[in-house]
Amino acid sequence: MKAIRRFTVRTVLPEPLRDLEELILNLRWSWHHETLDLFRAVDPALWEAVRHDPVRLLGEVSPERIGQLAADRRFLRRLRDAGDELHDYLTTDRWYQSLGGAPRAIAYFSPEYGITATLPQYSGGLGILAGDHLKTASDLGVPIIGVGLLYRHGYFTQSLSPDGWQLERYPPIDPNGLPLTLLREADGTPVRISIGLPQGHDLHAQVWLVRVGRVPQLLLDSDVEDNDQAARDITDRLYGGGGDHRLLQEMLLGIGGVRAIRAYCRITGHPAPEVFHTNEGHAGFLGLERIRELVSERGLAFGEALEATRAGTVFTTHTPVPAGIDRFPRELVRTYFGGVNEEPDVPVERILELGAEDYPGGDLTVFNMAVMGMRLAQRVNGVSLLHGEVSREMFGGLWGGFDTAEVPIGSVTNGVHAGTWVAREVLELAAREAPAVLGSEDGWDQVRQVDEEDIWAVRRTLRARLVEEARRRLRDSWRQRGASEAEVAWIDDALDPDVLTIGFARRVPSYKRLTLMMRDPDRLRALLLDPERPVQILIAGKAHPADEGGKRLIQDIVRFADGEDVRHRIVFLPDYDMSLGQSLVQGCDVWMNNPLRPLEACGTSGMKAALNGGLNLSVRDGWWDEWFDGQNGWAIPSADGLSAPDRRDDLEAAALYELIADHVATLFYDRDGGRAPRRWLEMVKHTIAGTGPKVLATRMLREYVERYYVPAADAGRAMAADDHAGARDLAAWKQRVAKAWPGVAVEHVESVGEDRMNVGARLPLRVVVALAGLDPADVAVEVAYGRVDDADALADPSYLELGGPEPLEDGRLRYVGDVPLERSGSFGYSVRVVPRHEGLATRAEMGLVALPPAPQGMADGVLR
Known part of the structure; x- marks a missing residue:
């Protein structure tokens, strides 16, 4: 008989072991090896059986063993030391506490978080990045509050049918079996958050509190008795359901998330956030709730509240693919925010304006969550330099009139949390042979002095561990597919700890090209079975449940890998999760990535491999475009100029085969008469020393703090001062400028003297403008100048603000200045008028610019 309900009964620990529960309820254990060692000591065999889940460990350990531990003085001493060390970690000042003027708190919103495999609330890179963001904030002392949803079924677990088709299962998750607790009021009652729905209903949610080191994380859960079944199912699964379901999830995340933060700060006394960071558009509705607060509680008008909200908001876009952005029918948004559910303080028409694609090429029938997120944030960034460029192209219509380079979308290249992803053996080798690496981001050159034999021994250990883990997972997968014991005997000898090992693991949308390696099956087979320089490839990845094309790609590669001639050299490992990801990035010699350039926003798996001594073999996309230096791996040539997809894939696959055969494998097996491949290991040391400090999440988060959080906090404070006088002034100024701007010209x-200009001279310039009643202080008149291309377009121009103004008749004004001629060759200039106000983050913020009616003053000659 099957149980109709499943729940977790927690162990009641005796007093001497109470600190064990505190250690378990703080997820710092997930990246702290000494605490993991303590958990292992509770029952080593059981620890392996529960797959390193400490909550399950305590749930299944025998009462007899608990009694033994409570009387074991050595264990109790270790427990006390671990508790003291955690307390020091949580209370000692860290990097952030040395800063002056930094925000008191930052709210970080994300629809998913990958913190540990035992808390399955993630699907891919967005969630893993969010998890690393919180852990790094904890390590640096950054006062972040994480906000998300608790999905009762998480993301799906993946298995394969006998013919290799992806199967999904959504196992139920019991929150009581996870390392989290309910957020409760002072009287012990659970906190309840509510948001309004059409027909006068409310959606209710409780709030789970997760401790990620020093960082509190709030997860909203709609599975409460106050809701009907449909409402209870809103947080059933990550990225599940149709349009209504997804919209409700994002309303709960954004609106409910702000209300959860307010409750948490009220109960705990935690400082209220001064900065709100929206990790992708899913949480964009948080801006609407903050506007509502300011209108209803502070008496601001909508436009004034919008300015106050924007000033303290950071928006990070993670996708260069339009299909990766949530877009809802406008009428669906009107249904949920209008009618009886309309907030008088937040009119539905103003909401629809925020998400409107009202720019050339936009779809006026949809509500774009990323567009709303950008309009509600004064600071926007992509997640690599290349992604920043792509995002400026992709969203440039929001700032019409400005060149793409001036679109105010910056970039902070992602990083990875070393404590989570770097193997313990690597950390111990660094501590022993290159301790400066662990203490700062400046001592990485010490890696170059580490003995190659020591590095090779660690790499061999990690590769062998990966082989064992792959065999275990492969055996389980074949059994799930219906194979008998006799049919899985070959797996005992599958893979080889001494063979060049390539890893390829990721989500499976078409642009990541899972099967590019199979473009020529015979060439792939020859690489795998080369008698002198064999290659083995470990592959993992999940297709979205609704992505039939992605599932076919998985089936194609599984069928190839099932072949009896190659199955010992190429394997597909189902159910890609954090645990498998850690094994792969630690054990693989090479991390392969071949997306369609430039559709990979960043891609962090290759960063993790690099920190473990792996080399990258990748198309120059995302972070690899930025930090490939010719010695830290190999760049797969990209044919991204070709319009024929098949031809492009053929060329890039051929280049991939050639690189593996003639460069990667050749170097790996070049032993020079010894056991260790010296030249390979020189590349490994160069990679760790040169690339290592760049790919750390500590570098990433410091950039966010210094370039985004601190300026956002400063701007927010300026808007809020004197009863939001700054916000009121900026809103009124913007309204006045926008109204007058059609008349600005x-x-x-x-x-003068363009025909006699030499390098070092200055070109006098006079410009007459009409300001349509605006004050000269409202604008800046600028000249853009520099090299011009064959189409007379300015390439990477410099800018100079012209002086004046001198009043002329009819209210016109003359501005003057001298343009410096700093280079020879083709030269040109143009002029423009842009709004100017101290409350603007950039000149392009309003998307307003006045240009000459036709090109004028172009210098056609060549300067000498």
């Missing part, structure tokens, strides 16, 4: 441009 550049009427005349005049320069």
